Amino acid sequence: MLCTTxxxxxxxxxxxQCAVCAPVSPAPVSPAPPYGPMAPGRSFSGLxxxxxxxxxxxxxxxxxxxxxxxxxxxxxxxxxxxxxxxGGSFYDLATANRAEVFYGVAGGxxxxxxLATVVLFIxxxxxxxxxxxxxxxxxxxxxxxxxxxxxxxxxxxxxxPHRIAIGVWTASARPGTDDGRRTVSKVPLDLWWGVWVVxxxxxxVASKYYAYEQEELAPGREAVTLVxxxxxxxxxxxxxxxxxxxxxxxxxxxxxxxxxxxLSSVSPAGPASV
Numbered sequence: 001m002l003c004t005t006x007x008x009x010x011x012x013x014x015x016x017q018c019a020v021c022a023p024v025s026p027a028p029v030s031p032a033p034p035y036g037p038m039a040p041g042r043s044f045s046g047l048x049x050x051x052x053x054x055x056x057x058x059x060x061x062x063x064x065x066x067x068x069x070x071x072x073x074x075x076x077x078x079x080x081x082x083x084x085x086x087g088g089s090f091y092d093l094a095t096a097n098r099a100e101v102f103y104g105v106a107g108g109x110x111x112x113x114x115l116a117t118v119v120l121f122i123x124x125x126x127x128x129x130x131x132x133x134x135x136x137x138x139x140x141x142x143x144x145x146x147x148x149x150x151x152x153x154x155x156x157x158x159x160x161p162h163r164i165a166i167g168v169w170t171a172s173a174r175p176g177t178d179d180g181r182r183t184v185s186k187v188p189l190d191l192w193w194g195v196w197v198v199x200x201x202x203x204x205v206a207s208k209y210y211a212y213e214q215e216e217l218a219p220g221r222e223a224v225t226l227v228x229x230x231x232x233x234x235x236x237x238x239x240x241x242x243x244x245x246x247x248x249x250x251x252x253x254x255x256x257x258x259x260x261x262x263l264s265s266v267s268p269a270g271p272a273s274v
Contacts, residue, residue, distance in 0.1 A: 005017050048127060048131065050124060050127045053123060058246060060120055061245070064238045065235050067109040067112075071231045079225060080099075125148075125161070128252055130147075131172070136170075140168075146160065158200075162189075184251065192243065199234050203234060205226075205230075
């Protein structure tokens, strides 16, 4: 029996058509997985866990809080032996010298804890920024290297790292049930950043005033009180930084456990602005 369509080739189908003229049945389409397929160039194999770095950073932030508390105690002791504004309090030179030594040791501990924390925090920050590139590169306003470099640009370091952190925070949020990105409040991020900026500026002013008083050989309670206020504000900033680090580290773990987002919800990964 010849093909009913072309009449030249033998029929090969139930409809009487040859192999060339018979329509080709489409291959069955398998249902897409809930978080796939992955966009080109986006592989979750590039993720690196920030948990270890996050825990170490939190531990060092706790050390910062501890050294700030020691500095507050040393400042209170120094303030007690310094004369008041009217100069009427008894001022014992030997007692003041011992108090100043204690205060200097507390300041050294503060500096050591702060430097170690800064180094580890920036390493952690760079790690979560690299993970955010995998989660959604289109949400990142700057290239990953800026997660380190932005901290060392005078004046600009008061807003550039915050801009980077917003992109990381948004990309680390879990996708919603409708394949859209789940909205996560940025209050922990914004609150920490605002207090950190105020604390940094206030500490700079307080330290300059205290150094000026020391150079003038006129130590007073006002300068010590100002530095103590800066230490108290630094404790608040460190506590909020702990909340931020823990929250973002947990968000990235939850986001990674879900796998890649569907193509429909992936933002275009255009070139970074910087």
